[in-house]
Amino acid sequence: MSENRLEQILLYLKNHSIATVEQLVKVTNSSPATVRRDLIKLGKEGTILRTHGGVSLNQFIPHQPTTHEKSHKQIAEKDRIAEYAASLVSPGNSIVLDAGTTTLMIAKKIAHMSLRVITTDLHIALLLSEYKQIDVIMTGGRIDHSSQSCIGAHGVTLLQNVNPDIAFVSCNSWDITRGVTAPTEEKAYLKNRLSINAQRKVLVADSSKYGKYSLFNVSSLTDFSDIISDNGLSDKQRNEISDHSFNLVLV
Known part of the structure; x- marks a missing residue:
C-alpha cells in the first residue's frame, strides 16, 4: 500500500508544479499524518523539495546515475522508444549510438542489419562486436565508471571527423527551457559532439526525465531533428514541446 501511495504522490507532483498536504490527502485517500510521513521519507531520499506553501519534485540531478541504476527503470517505455528508433535505421547506414540503457536496447533491435556503428558505450560495442556484418567503432578515451562509456578529447576528435546518417543521443534530463543537460562539463561536451555532423539528430529520452536538469548544458x-519519448508526458508537458521545429514522437 505504501508504494502505491508514494507513486500517487509522485504522479500528482509530476503533473502539478506544487502540492499541499491537503491536496495529497485527497489524492491518496490517506490521513494527513500518513502523507506527512511519506513526504519526510521522500525528502530524505532527495526526491522532493519543501517549498513555500507545499512540496515539489526535486528536478536537479547532481550526479550521473549508474548504468545499473538506470537498467531497472522505465523498461517498457524504453523498449517502445527503442523499437521506434530502430525503425529509422536502414541496412548500410552509419549511425552513432550514445551511451545509455535506451541506446543499448536500440542496438539489440538493429543487430540483424549490415551497419557501421560508432559508439561511446562499452556494452553496446561488446554486444554488436558479436555480429560480423556490423562494423563497430569505439570512440576511445578514458572510461567513465558510472556510465561505463568513453569520455575525453580522443572521442571528441573522432566524432568531429565522421559524417553519420543518424545519431541517437540519450540523456538523464531534458526540458524545453534548459534543453538537454549533463552533470559534468566533460560529459556535456562529448554529448554535444555526438551528433555534430549527423544528417539526422535524434534524441531518445523517456518521459520520467522530462523537466529535470543538471548543471551543464548539452x-x-x-538542435534535434527528432525527439522520441513515451506517452507518459502530461498534457501540459506535451503542449510545451509540441509546437517546435523538431518531430516529436510519443510511443
Whole structure:
C-alpha cells in the first residue's frame, strides 16, 4: 500500500508544479499524518523539495546515475522508444549510438542489419562486436565508471571527423527551457559532439526525465531533428514541446 501511495504522490507532483498536504490527502485517500510521513521519507531520499506553501519534485540531478541504476527503470517505455528508433535505421547506414540503457536496447533491435556503428558505450560495442556484418567503432578515451562509456578529447576528435546518417543521443534530463543537460562539463561536451555532423539528430529520452536538469548544458531541443519519448508526458508537458521545429514522437 505504501508504494502505491508514494507513486500517487509522485504522479500528482509530476503533473502539478506544487502540492499541499491537503491536496495529497485527497489524492491518496490517506490521513494527513500518513502523507506527512511519506513526504519526510521522500525528502530524505532527495526526491522532493519543501517549498513555500507545499512540496515539489526535486528536478536537479547532481550526479550521473549508474548504468545499473538506470537498467531497472522505465523498461517498457524504453523498449517502445527503442523499437521506434530502430525503425529509422536502414541496412548500410552509419549511425552513432550514445551511451545509455535506451541506446543499448536500440542496438539489440538493429543487430540483424549490415551497419557501421560508432559508439561511446562499452556494452553496446561488446554486444554488436558479436555480429560480423556490423562494423563497430569505439570512440576511445578514458572510461567513465558510472556510465561505463568513453569520455575525453580522443572521442571528441573522432566524432568531429565522421559524417553519420543518424545519431541517437540519450540523456538523464531534458526540458524545453534548459534543453538537454549533463552533470559534468566533460560529459556535456562529448554529448554535444555526438551528433555534430549527423544528417539526422535524434534524441531518445523517456518521459520520467522530462523537466529535470543538471548543471551543464548539452544542447537545445531545437538542435534535434527528432525527439522520441513515451506517452507518459502530461498534457501540459506535451503542449510545451509540441509546437517546435523538431518531430516529436510519443510511443
